[in-house]
Amino acid sequence: MAYVNENYLKLPGSYLFANIARKVNAFKQEHPDADIIRLGIGDVTLPLVPAVIEAIHRATDEMAKAETFRGYSPEQGYDFLIEKIIRHDYNSRGIELSKDEVFISDGAKSDTANMQEIFGPDNVVAVTDPVYPVYVDSNAMAGRLGDYDSKTGKWTNLVYLPCTAENNFIPALPDKKVDMIYLCYPNNPTGTTLTKEQLKEWVDYARENKAVILFDAAYEAYITQPEIPHSIYEIEGAKEVAIEFRSFSKNAGFTGTRCAYTVVPKSVKGYTKSGEAVELNALWNRRHSTKFNGVAYIVQRGAEAVYSEEGQRQIREVIAYYMENARIIREGLASSGLKVFGGVNSPYIWLKTPEGYDSWQFFDKLLNNAHVVGTPGVGFGPSGEGYFRLTAFGSRENTVKAIERIKSVRF
């Protein structure tokens, strides 16, 4: 009899975006003429930049001729892309990496979800709260989190590190020993960041406790303040304890084109039960080459073009466009008396719902009175209750209109 992985049966339904869709549809039926503006979803809207488009066209033409056709990519990705990543994203910040420490993949979602597979089942996992749900769900599927308690919205064996206005969104070191720590900075969903000093506390903690930090830097390109670290490897000692996830989704609009990369320095170790140190790089390489078959050549060429001079200029313009949206949202909401966070080094604006509104009540109010759709903070974890996420990925026109409307709502 084929038994199922019963950990899957413990997962709560992923109702967040389904609930949003249901509420929006109901509203539409009642108000068919309402001009609904969606600032809820973390998906980009501006097209791929010309340098990327040209590179994909060129690579596609190569695929049309036997002499230049490419079959299987190396599972780890082509050197032409890995070399540019290392030079541009790391060497420029004083970080040295070897080519076999960088793994090209189809997405930071896949990598952050799959990385836990190389770890044993007994590790204690810690996540900031609120959090990107993939870190939690992938560990729950692997049986690392115990049981889900629908009353608290928490897994029994998961360590939650609350990040709220009260602690200025800076997670405190856990009082219980943890082994795998997911950190995402600039943060999704709160849009907040950590300074080098704050991040160093975590690196030191991991070194002392032989823990591993899974650092998601998918929003790195949105950092505007020079003192904020772009890579965890800017922190001394991080190469001993941290794996870093990066993506072309948000810096170059690749959400529908799929390319990302993950850095696993050879100096990062895990341990056997008998205490022997094991290079995680070797385990991830084995996982990546057994359960994955490389990214499309044409897509890797597109990603490479992001690093060309024109590519860099073009994506900077796109990011600046979104960040101007972020400014409009942030300042607009603040001027109407709402408490806002993020939006300075991030396309996400996290706001405290006004007195008397929980996340979903605020959602309803905004939908009904401003015809604006955002994301209830509680959808990202218990500490997201009483918060709400707006994103800067809309069009300028819609963003301006949405904020004007929100400003006219009386809470």
Place this chain on the structure above:
Amino acid sequence: MAYVNENYLKLPGSYLFANIARKVNAFKQEHPDADIIRLGIGDVTLPLVPAVIEAIHRATDEMAKAETFRGYSPEQGYDFLIEKIIRHDYNSRGIELSKDEVFISDGAKSDTANMQEIFGPDNVVAVTDPVYPVYVDSNAMAGRLGDYDSKTGKWTNLVYLPCTAENNFIPALPDKKVDMIYLCYPNNPTGTTLTKEQLKEWVDYARENKAVILFDAAYEAYITQPEIPHSIYEIEGAKEVAIEFRSFSKNAGFTGTRCAYTVVPKSVKGYTKSGEAVELNALWNRRHSTKFNGVAYIVQRGAEAVYSEEGQRQIREVIAYYMENARIIREGLASSGLKVFGGVNSPYIWLKTPEGYDSWQFFDKLLNNAHVVGTPGVGFGPSGEGYFRLTAFGSRENTVKAIERIKSVRF
């Protein structure tokens, strides 16, 4: 302390292709002028067909404009592709599927490796031997296979179903009860097939034992004999017990472009320890949407073009080219007295090494005396010892030349 998944440490090194490369390089150093022909690797060499190229160019242009830009794909894939798959690959053979039973992915390798995640750890796994190593390694990583015995080349808890000339490459039903059965037909590496009647025995076995068949049909497009089933769902009852993997890699040259799909009918069930039936479709959907983020839009448009009238005509020509190579290899080797299998409904030719040669000795002989590189059968499992794989994916010229050379070798 972060513990590693110690199952990874039990994996034997994947030395097959590394060993081949080492031997070829050593030979090259001694014979720098030798014209080495590689008929060893299962990678295609002909370019993407014009219909696919045009579709990718068109889709790329869509990605260049805000009005037609696409962000995140549905994780399960776009309906435009799923609908064509169902109509063309299934309805045409009398098989009905609903759209949410088909999952687009980046490769059959990923899917065949990942699918075991939705199953419990205690299932007994069976594979045909020789076998595509991914089925074995992915289950070993999940801890389902016990320990690897380097003397026998076998995992202690894995059930091997020998497929050799002695049983005409038809796997016998296991004498021990098994729960997850990997079948690949047309087979990699042997190139052999099963008739509907032979496949029905497995479907009946699975129904009787509540087992699940993981059916890899990646080479389906190479079937030339009308009586050979293209899909396991042509067998009565298979929709209750079988998951089917398909790919655009081998039928349309997508090894470097990455698109595949997996069919998980809602009627296929797994079981909890307490005996409750669970739809595997729901579990896979959860896995696919949590740990994967969809295939690139431009690639899905390319795959869609495979189903256009021109696309079909063009890929048929490519397949016919490879299959003519297969015929040349098969008949050429047979005429020189070698026993050959496969190559009729498959791009793989599996040959019995002559008396006195094991797989690696034959490899050395072929490299030294014919300057031809193939793949030693033992690399695919213990029952592959004494066999050797050649593939039809080379150029016509090289294929002809290689066979002429092999015919002149005295074994």
